[in-house]
Amino acid sequence: MGYPAEYRYTKEHEWVDLDGTRAKVGITDHAQSELGDVVFVELPAVGTTVNQGDTLGTVESVKAVSDVFAPIGGKVVEVNSELESSPETINTDPHGAGWLVMIEVSDPSQVDSLLDSAAYERIIAEE
Amino acid sequence: MRYIPNTDADREQMLSAIGRFSMEELFSDIPQLVKDRFQPLGISSKSELEVRTKLASLTQKNAAASALSFLGGGIYDHYIPSVVQHITSRSEFYTAYTPYQPEISQGTLTTMFEFQTLICELTGMEVANSSMYDGATALAEAAMMAARVTGNRKIAVSLALFAHYRRVLDTYCWASGIEIVDIPTVDYRCDFSHVPSDIGGVIVQSPNAFGVIEDLADVKEAIGNALMIVAVNPVSLSILTPPGEFGADIVTSEGQPFGLPPSFGGPLLGLFATRKAYLRQMPGRLVGQTVDADGKVGYTMAAQTREQHIRRQKATSNICTNAQLCALTATVYLASLGGDGLRDLAMLNLEKAHYMAQQLSDLPGCSLLCDAPFFNEFVLRVPVDPKRIRDGLRVEEILVDDPAQMEALGVTEALRFAVTEKRSKEELDRTVDLVGRML
Amino acid sequence: MRTIFDYRKRNGTGGILPELDVPAKKTTDLIPQDLIRQDKPRIPNLSEPEVVRHYTALSKLNYGVDDGLYPLGSCTMKYNPKVNEDVAHLPGFASIHPAVDPELAQGSLSVVHKMSRLLCGITGMADVTLQPAAGAHGEITGMFLLKRYFEARGETQRTRILLPDSAHGTNPASAATAGFSVTEIRSGADGLVDLNALSGELDETVAGVMLTVPNTLGIFEENIMKITAMVHATGGLCYFDGANLNAFLGHARPGDMGADVFHFNLHKTMSAPHGGGGPGSGPVAVSEALVPFLPVPRVRLDRGRYYLDWEKGQSIGSMHSFYGNFGVFLKAYTYILTLGDEGLYEAGENAVLNANYLQERLKKTYRLPYDRLCKHEFVLTGKGIADGISTLDIAKRLIDYGFHPPTIYFPLIVHEALMIEPTETESRETLDRFAEALEKIASEAQENPDLLHNAPHTAPVRRLDQTRAARNPILTYPFGD
DSSP: OOOOTTSEEOTTSEEEEEETTEEEEEEOHHHHHHHOSEEEEEOOOTTOEEOTTSEEEEEEESSOEEEEEOSSOEEEEEEOTHHHHOTTHHHHOTTTTTOOEEEEESOGGGGGGSBOHHHHHHHHHHO | OTTOOOOHHHHHHHHHHTTOSOTGGGGTTSOHHHHHHOOOOOOOOOOHHHHHHHHHHHHTTOGGGGSEEOOOTTOOOOOOOHHHHHHHTOHHHHTOOSOSSGGGBHHHHHHHHHHHHHHHHHHTOSEEOSOBSOHHHHHHHHHHHHHHHHSOOEEEEETTSOHHHHHHHHHHHHHTTOEEEEEOEETTEEOGGGOOSSOSEEEEEESOTTSBOOOOTTHHHHTTTSEEEEEEOGGGGGTBOOGGGGTOSEEEEEOTTTTOOOGGGOSOOEEEEEOGGGGGGOOSOOEEEEEBTTSOEEEEEOOGGGSHHHHGGGSSOSOOOOOHHHHHHHHHHHHHHHHHHHHHHHHHHHHHHHHHHHHHHTSTTOEESOSSOBSSEEEEEOSSOHHHHHHHHHHTTEEOOOTHHHHHTTOOSEEEEEOOTTSOHHHHHHHHHHHHHTO | OOOGGGSOOOOOOOOSSOOOOSOOOOHHHHSOGGGBOOSOOOOOOOOHHHHHHHHHHHHTTBOOTTTSOOOBTTTOOOOOOHHHHHHHHOHHHHTOOTTSOGGGGHHHHHHHHHHHHHHHHHHTOSEEEOOOOSHHHHHHHHHHHHHHHHHHTTOTTOOEEEEETTOOTHHHHHHHHTTOEEEEEOBOTTSSBOHHHHHHHOSTTEEEEEEESSOTTSOOOTTHHHHHHHHHHTTOEEEEEGGGGGGTTTTOOHHHHTOSEEEOOTTTTTOOOOTTTOOOOOOEEEOGGGGGGSOSOEEEEETTEEEEEOOOTTOOOOSSSSSSOHHHHHHHHHHHHHHHHHHHHHHHHHHHHHHHHHHHHHTTTSBOSSOSOOSSOEEEEOTTSSTTOOHHHHHHHHHHTTOOOOEESOSTTSTTEEEEOOOTTSOHHHHHHHHHHHHHHHHHHHHOHHHHHTOOSSSSSOOBOHHHHHHSOOOSOOOOO
16 A cells, blocks of 8 residues: 555654645554554544644554554544444555544644655665 | 472483583573572472371361351352352363463353353443452452543542451552542441542442441432442342442442352452443453354453553553452352342342341340341341450350451441351351340 | 353252241342342353253363463463362361451461461562462552552652563553553563663662563573662662562572562462462562561461451551462462472472473474573564464464463564473473474474464364454343343
């Protein structure tokens, strides 16, 4: 699976799709394949304010738990409630329907501190 | 040594296979200083016959073994059907480890699943773990879970709790930074009217330390968002309204009455049940149903991501096993009695306890502590020093609780009696008669 | 698998309990109507033969130590002697209520007292509590002791626990429950604690270091005296996880290495059975400085009489309803009396010999990341056996050969770990057969990998769908009505 060039990435394997002041956040294809079959997702309540780097929630597989960190700060305005009943969407479509939260971004320039797809792919190749 | 199969010849060959010359060499990595300091115990090995004789002779010094018991306070003298020990003595069960390899642990796993179901049926809750160390630590884990769920580290605790529950609760709450506020009693039942509003949980025991069945109907409403934690007597649940129906969030119990001998207080069996909504916050092992590669129904450990081997310092508890053999004991016990037998058991306890309570309270100067409903345990007020009665009964090889237990709860000149199905009418009458003569 | 809830419904068979022999009353005369349960719990009524056959059938789906080799690393699955079971079942022990007058339980109290003295002797430490009901319960007791000790000294800034990256998951979980934060110390290339990394973390915020000796790779910490001295020099305490005591039983004592707290797993080292996951017994031994903080009640001896000392003083309080898992430590007591000093020595010696013998043979087929003298266990990796073959596949295939698999995927510092602990109660023939099986599996992995992927083939069930169990947890019987 490719890593969309318009997204930005973190070393902790989150992606951000920034559109104006709204950012969609998810975990990368690499992250989901390392975790294996996702069985449960814990997401923040809508309205929660997070700083860049704060814990957003957790993604669990049968035998592992991974914290998800906010790649960008702001207010959570929407969560992907579909994941409650079908967490496996994260495995099948991590960069699309498997998104986790939508954040109303406080400072869009924070995105500049993140990796582009090429840099991210180099990092996962080294792992 | 008879538990080691290898002979000297085997050992010689094995040493040479690994290129070592002596057994001492195998310990060359232990610092010499440590080896020099070593001191043996100064005891020599013994034959099976000698050990058995020595230990059997120690039981002669347990005078309580042959006595008639009215002791209770969480541990009760119930009859254990013969089936129970025959099944739990099958070594496929007791010599197995935690079922990490489900394909060759379906025996253990299926009984754990049965156990979880039985505990839910009895407590009226949605999910039960496969057991914990004992009733006291189960209650402490409940307090920590309530603090975790609500984010509030203050717990209100009934003053009518068994002393051993409170002792362990105090220790865990101190260590994990949970503040305890007391819930006072009025007429030996909890008074929830002054429970503070900023709390994470409320702990109430029913029947309580006075034997009194608490009125749980309005608790949930009185405590707001705090979790309602109820510690129960499991035998009572087949006739009393289960805490789940009163809106309890967590139910804990000492499971010893389900087929375990008192065994000087251990091993015991902690029961822990809660609502499904709190599944990911609950402590303890869980077993779930699934299918194998051929679609055949089987069982495996479930929701393991809560546990220490995966979540390490973020685990919901540091516990990594259950009290499986004790849980199996309870499962076989419940299966042997069946639902109807369990009800008969509870009725026998209820009726006999009330019969004895009536007889005792008819004695001159004696009365029940209060007229609140009770199950199989009650407190009798006596017009003389209760220690005299306790000691007098002891001479007749009859055991009742130390009156100090009641004094610690603020009740003097009183004795607590627990009456189970094992006590015959003749034994009850004789005991009442003896108490009468001591007044 | 059939459960008791799958049997046909029938009326109660009764007969276990007698008829009521006191005048019967109406239930509502005894307890108010609103406290009486309306719906019956759904517990079936089975006949005795049905119950016996049901559980006998279930027992046959299990694998225990009595069935064969059970080489789970760090679990010490040694043979569970039968005499221990018989002693624990003696009515003169089993029937004693914990709240009985101590005068009437002198036999049981003497077991508690004598067992504590024996465990002090085995550890070379000052005192012991038998209250903890399991190893993890011992750990948390130890962490509470550290917390109280530093509170008493006014050193509440000591909030950190250091532990090696090879530590078992209970260590950090126990430290966290006591409110400590956890810092991991990396292991060196030799698998031992990296002394530089350790000294870099040691300061006045460290309450203690949790060590497993020998460590979870089965390697003895050769620098143990240096490590404990370094920790003590900065005012911290040393916690020893005693899961691996079998490695030096009868040869060395943690007290002589500088341990301040040591927890036993009597169900491992001292042959009490694991019971399919408990009950265990996890006594904690402490150095002199920690004695005042031990849990109450303490069992003491005064002029030939044993009594319970409830004086709380500086104690952390109580950790268990009563005195710990009496029935379990009674088994361990029986075992220690049976073995005596020479038996304990032989147990340790043979446990280490068996492990080294297996290690030497198996390292020719499986990679041994830390190749050196081991103690009672060693860790191989399933990596590199064949492409697409995981350690899980190897473990499941072992079941087909009639063996319980070793511990897998632990310790975390070895990828695809296979952690093997044979114990002293296995014969050379058994070890040879086990090694042969693992060697055959290695060639099967090359020649017929599906044989491994689809294993086990001979077990009561095939591989279970863990994902399904986790996504949609079914934790109680689906009555469907």
